Amino acid sequence: MSVEDLLEDRGSKPKQQSNAGRGGGGRQIRSGKVFRIHGGDVFVEFGPRSQGVCPLTQFPEPPTVGEELEFAVERLDAFEGLLILSRPGAVQKADWGTLEVGQVVEARCVGMNKGGLEMEVAHHKGFMPAGMVDLRHVPDISVFIGEKFPCEIVELNKDKNRLILSRKAVLVAERSEKREQLLAILEEGQVRPATIISLQPYGAFADLGGVDGLIHISDLSHDRIKHPSEVIKEGEIVQVVIKRIDRSGDSPKISLSRKDTMADPVSAQMGTINVGDTVTGKVSRITEFGAFIEIAPGLDGLVHISEVSHDRIPSVDKVLKRDEIVTCKVLSVDSGRKRVSLSIKALTSAPERAETGPGGRGKREGRESLDTPRKDDPELRKLKARLGAKGSPQLKGGIG
Secondary structure, three states: OOHHHHHHHOOOOOEEOOOOOOOOOOOEEEEEEEEEEEOOEEEEEEEOOEEEEEEHHHOOOOOOOOOEEEEEEEEEEOOOOEEEEEOOOOEEOOOHHHOOOOOEEEEEEEEEOOOEEEEEEOOEEEEEEHHHOOOOOOOOHHHHOOOEEEEEEEEEEOOOOEEEEEHHHHHHHHHHHHHHHHHHHOOOOOEEEEEEEEEEOOEEEEEOOOOEEEEEHHHOOOOOOOOHHHOOOOOOEEEEEEEEEEOOOOOOEEEEEOHHHOOOHHHHHHOOOOOOOEEEEEEEEEOOOEEEEEEEOOEEEEEEHHHOOOOOOOOHHHOOOOOOEEEEEEEEEEOOOOEEEEEOHHHOOOOOOOOEOHHHOEHHHHHHHHHOOOOOOHHHHHHHHHHHHOOOOOOOOOOO
């Protein structure tokens, strides 16, 4: 009598396990209640006349009596009248005679070839394609040679001695379980460890332990960087702050920050700078509106173009050069915005200039010329005669 016949006869027909995510396997999954734990065995009841046994070693933690769990039906022990069970996804001791698609077994990597890894299960050869070794691309899969690890059987043909394994399928299942647990406890503001898994020009993706998040390039460091590789590398474990969690879509989007877990050197330096101080620094950047002066590691102050020289200059680069050392006076400090305004010309005296009046003549000369009576000349005589003829003997305006 088959397992299906036994369960059907006892009113507890098992359900076929879904092919999704299980490599097309046909293992039977039943929900049963733990009714006894004895030695290294866990006894499970599926119905009044249907019982099974599962090794205690397949549980991450010992179950409690009365707890209802799902089990995979491996075979029927006709002598004992018990179903031999395993936990879905649990690593099982390999036995070629009982291997089935969808089982998770421990396998050893014994070599590699162009397409993937050569595996051994229950003294039989197996194969793991390179794309099924890990969740992400592994540049050198030879690091797995000699290692033992759990794999899922995704293809099995015993007649042809063909066995295809996937380590990736096991990792996907583990990650899916961790993902749900992690999303339930993740909150904005938490500080958590994360593993850098990918570097992009705009930032870095990090694995929080089942869920990925993005660290934008501006949140990687307090210093200005052009590429994430300047401060981190793939595989590195870093501390991050969860800035934002967007759960509106099918897949949550998580924004992370690395720099928020690090001391800000700029803030520390800002506290040592006061208005009126004289500081010396290096020209780090020149723009149309001024020059940035590095006055401390990570801290730049701005010299506006109007504060470079007492003379009017067409552009900053006519006076200053990159990496030039200059001395400046602190005009203002904005700790909140981390901005420092500087002046070079404030430390030098303005050159003396002759005051000029109308017509380019000196103002003093102009005033004296207005006080000196105009000499008589033909034009002045004509003007006096014309005005005098109209009966205006008293003239104003300095003509007579």
